[in-house]
Amino acid sequence: MNTFINVEDIGNLQQALAEAQEIKNDRFKYQHLGKNKTLMMIFFNNSLRTRLSTQKAAMNLGMNVIVLDVNAGAWKLETERGVIMDGDKSEHLLEAIPVMGCYCDLIGVRSFAGLTDREYDYAETVLHQFIKYSGRPVFAMETATVHPLQAFADLITIEEHKTKARPKVVLSWAPHCRALPQAVPNSFAQWMNAADVDFVVTHPEGYELDPKFVGNARVEYDQMKALEGADFVYAKNWSCPGVTSPADYGKILSKDMSWTIDAAHMAVTDNGKFMHCLPVRRGLIVTDDVIESPNSLVIPEAANREISASVVIKRMLESL
Amino acid sequence: MNTFINVEDIGNLQQALAEAQEIKNDRFKYQHLGKNKTLMMIFFNNSLRTRLSTQKAAMNLGMNVIVLDVNAGAWKLETERGVIMDGDKSEHLLEAIPVMGCYCDLIGVRSFAGLTDREYDYAETVLHQFIKYSGRPVFAMETATVHPLQAFADLITIEEHKTKARPKVVLSWAPHCRALPQAVPNSFAQWMNAADVDFVVTHPEGYELDPKFVGNARVEYDQMKALEGADFVYAKNWSCPGVTSPADYGKILSKDMSWTIDAAHMAVTDNGKFMHCLPVRRGLIVTDDVIESPNSLVIPEAANREISASVVIKRMLESL
Amino acid sequence: MNTFINVEDIGNLQQALAEAQEIKNDRFKYQHLGKNKTLMMIFFNNSLRTRLSTQKAAMNLGMNVIVLDVNAGAWKLETERGVIMDGDKSEHLLEAIPVMGCYCDLIGVRSFAGLTDREYDYAETVLHQFIKYSGRPVFAMETATVHPLQAFADLITIEEHKTKARPKVVLSWAPHCRALPQAVPNSFAQWMNAADVDFVVTHPEGYELDPKFVGNARVEYDQMKALEGADFVYAKNWSCPGVTSPADYGKILSKDMSWTIDAAHMAVTDNGKFMHCLPVRRGLIVTDDVIESPNSLVIPEAANREISASVVIKRMLESL
Numbered sequence A, B, C: 001m002n003t004f005i006n007v008e009d010i011g012n013l014q015q016a017l018a019e020a021q022e023i024k025n026d027r028f029k030y031q032h033l034g035k036n037k038t039l040m041m042i043f044f045n046n047s048l049r050t051r052l053s054t055q056k057a058a059m060n061l062g063m064n065v066i067v068l069d070v071n072a073g074a075w076k077l078e079t080e081r082g083v084i085m086d087g088d089k090s091e092h093l094l095e096a097i098p099v100m101g102c103y104c105d106l107i108g109v110r111s112f113a114g115l116t117d118r119e120y121d122y123a124e125t126v127l128h129q130f131i132k133y134s135g136r137p138v139f140a141m142e143t144a145t146v147h148p149l150q151a152f153a154d155l156i157t158i159e160e161h162k163t164k165a166r167p168k169v170v171l172s173w174a175p176h177c178r179a180l181p182q183a184v185p186n187s188f189a190q191w192m193n194a195a196d197v198d199f200v201v202t203h204p205e206g207y208e209l210d211p212k213f214v215g216n217a218r219v220e221y222d223q224m225k226a227l228e229g230a231d232f233v234y235a236k237n238w239s240c241p242g243v244t245s246p247a248d249y250g251k252i253l254s255k256d257m258s259w260t261i262d263a264a265h266m267a268v269t270d271n272g273k274f275m276h277c278l279p280v281r282r283g284l285i286v287t288d289d290v291i292e293s294p295n296s297l298v299i300p301e302a303a304n305r306e307i308s309a310s311v312v313i314k315r316m317l318e319s320l
Helices: A013-025 A049-060 A093-102 A118-122 A125-133 A148-161 A183-194 A223-227 A263-267 A298-319 B013-025 B049-060 B093-102 B118-122 B125-133 B148-161 B183-194 B223-227 B263-267 B288-292 B298-319 C013-025 C049-060 C093-102 C118-122 C125-133 C148-161 C183-194 C223-227 C263-267 C288-292 C298-319
Strands: A038-043 A064-069 A106-110 A138-140 A168-173 A198-202 A232-236 A273-275 B038-043 B064-069 B106-110 B138-140 B168-173 B198-202 B232-236 B273-275 C038-043 C064-069 C106-110 C138-140 C168-173 C198-202 C232-236 C273-275
Touching (some): A013 A148, A013 A298, A038 A049, A049 A064, A049 A298, A049 B038, A049 B064, A093 A125, A093 C049, A093 C288, A106 A125, A106 A298, A125 A138, A148 A232, A148 A273, A148 A298, A168 A183, A168 A223, A198 A223, A223 A263, A298 B093, B038 B049, B049 B148, B049 B298, B049 C064, B093 B125, B106 B125, B106 B298, B168 B183, B198 B223, B273 B298, B288 C093, B298 C093, C013 C148, C013 C298, C038 C049, C049 C148, C049 C298, C106 C125, C148 C232, C148 C298, C168 C183, C168 C223, C183 C198, C183 C232, C223 C263, C263 C288
Parallel strands (some): A038 A064, A038 A106, A106 A138, A168 A198, B038 B106, B168 B198, B232 B273, C038 C064, C038 C106, C168 C232, C232 C273
16 A cells, blocks of 8 residues: 555455454554654644554554654745745755655655645645655545545444444534534545445535545435434534535535534434544534533544554555 | 652652662663553643653653643643633543543643642642543643652652761752742652651741641741751742732742852751752852852752653553 | 764764665664664754654664754753843753753754854854763754764765766855855865865855865866866855855855856766755756756755764764
């Protein structure tokens, strides 16, 4: 595995889930793979869970880890040719990225969507620069449009907690005070489409996810109807993906608090489990009662980030 | 050992001192204990000595170390229930802390006193949140009211340099230009009360330490009288603890430069050794002559921070 | 080897180059040397290549690494005696530096020239404080006047790519929009003077390098004439070294774009290779065509930073 961006990169999901359990039972089993190998984690944006869980996974696998915090504002890379670089960009990506590749064996990149230029964000420009110029396997640690380490951890969590062969999984938009990227719902939709689940997406009109990710998933604009009989409720806010109205890309179209997941929402599910990628704003996305209930999976879900990262890094080490 | 906050946590002091010397003679003796174990060091405030010495100690013990610098201002955790989190707090402690616990085996926390709300500070609110919600053993790396890794290192240093079975140890307040917390004098007093020393505290009126820490220690308001015959002079500034005048909590009550430890002060001691936890402001706390004299222990005292941290982490690893 | 500042510190260059190749062939060969040893990397200024390559080298050698980012503005050390430290300097170097030495075995220091006080910069004040007070071997990770890890990597690169026993190497000044230190050209000149190459320096008048570094190297003010028949063109900007006009120290004397290395410049060389330490501003220092040409060595040159650091750290570990 040389890139980890989309669900296709992980191959057969049942095999990936089996590997996840194998590693969860013995996190240090593949420690020999990482000996004398270095992971470089490059953050253009802040991180708590992703940084900690990925670093832990790499150390479990015996790797050395170098963390590089790149202030998105301070490190402006020139990307054009023919430019006289006498402004605020002190380095060209054609030098910076190959050099980073010199000092490591694997690269993880975090680079969020700017939410102003849909074409630039959805082209995954920064991620693809690293893939093209670093000379190293590259995995996404949440990029402009995807967060596959999260989606894989979510899938592991659903597999561990499902009580039916084919559970109903509902991705529900919920309100938020800031404009958030679509990376998490994009990847979640993509992975659920590939998994053996009954997948439904619900959100207010205008929040349609990009077809590249949501595919033929059932979209239900009536949230309560969508939640009926759900085994898993995956709450998440996202800003306008700009599919039906490109001019609204990245905007907040609704703050409708009736979409906040509360006990009344959970009541229509089939004893549904509550999931969220965290961090979560209580009172907007979900009520205290729901997130603190025995049916809340947010902590085991976060714990599985170490497992999804372990499988991905293990695969990449095996491919070196 | 599942928490390290107060002197009671370390148990028998003679045994702890013996372990300290054992580790000092072979810092890597217990390296097998930390294999595949991860220490997470969480800093809400800046650190030089504590960060370096604790990281070194954990590496000596074979651990992996993750350092998390949390800007106290930027990472505001919601602590209340029933709140709509639409302000500047993006995560609730009930999610944030358990998640951090997911990715490590031990947690060290630095979180200074705010010096505005005595009750909040002396309740050790942040530290106890980590103890309650992280699911991991937690040790203080200077918190609102204690700095036990420093006090333990001080005790080791006194043990190494004492020339009498029961030396006289004087904790002396000294002036400073800024309002400082009471964590260092609190822990020093607590540990000296538990140790086999003749302990005296001296400070201007109003600077009385909290009874929880100073206990029945002898308090002498005449600094020169207190220093007479001292074997160890432990200088430190602290702001008003608010014991006798709660409204003055955290305030500077005196900048009396006659309290600065100089040659005249040391002259009344019994060839006393000078100690300070560092960083120290020369000219306020102590003169150049005294801190540079052969009787100054500030550097070996700092070096013993690696040793005290090693014993504490070793104990916690043994208890896992 | 207890210091690594000047070319003399590395001893016989042929032997150093042989060690470099030995390590390049097996980067982990000397991993036993670093077991239970800690490198402390102290950065008073930002770093990308130096941080990553040095950390990688130390890990290759089995060391633990502690990275300390010291904001040059925030960490003001008092250096005088007899001062009442009631201002913004919270620690005296006589405490701070020995304490850092307590927790490690080797120290690397980055501390750039301020470019305002030539005497202070050229005395290498900060570097020598670490050498004098830390009690540990110290190497320069670019200091006020030298960057020997870069110069050594440059020499390795020239050795690997030379097609003649004694190649012609030209250090050429090139224009830049900001005032840059002289550390890189100083060290490059010093190392080339010591190496078996035909070394020429070219720059506009007023940019004469300090005799301590440039020695008796041939200086040619006509850039095109200097480049004739060159095997290696090492481009670099530097501000006025203040040799001929002390009052101009650190100033930009010229932005003459005719000095930018382009195809016309390279045409007069003997199929010359292009070198630069990076980061490089395209359009000012060099054109896109030249830096992207097959004759550009900038990426292998950067990759050799890991090798030069490995040799230096290996030597220091052997001397412990």
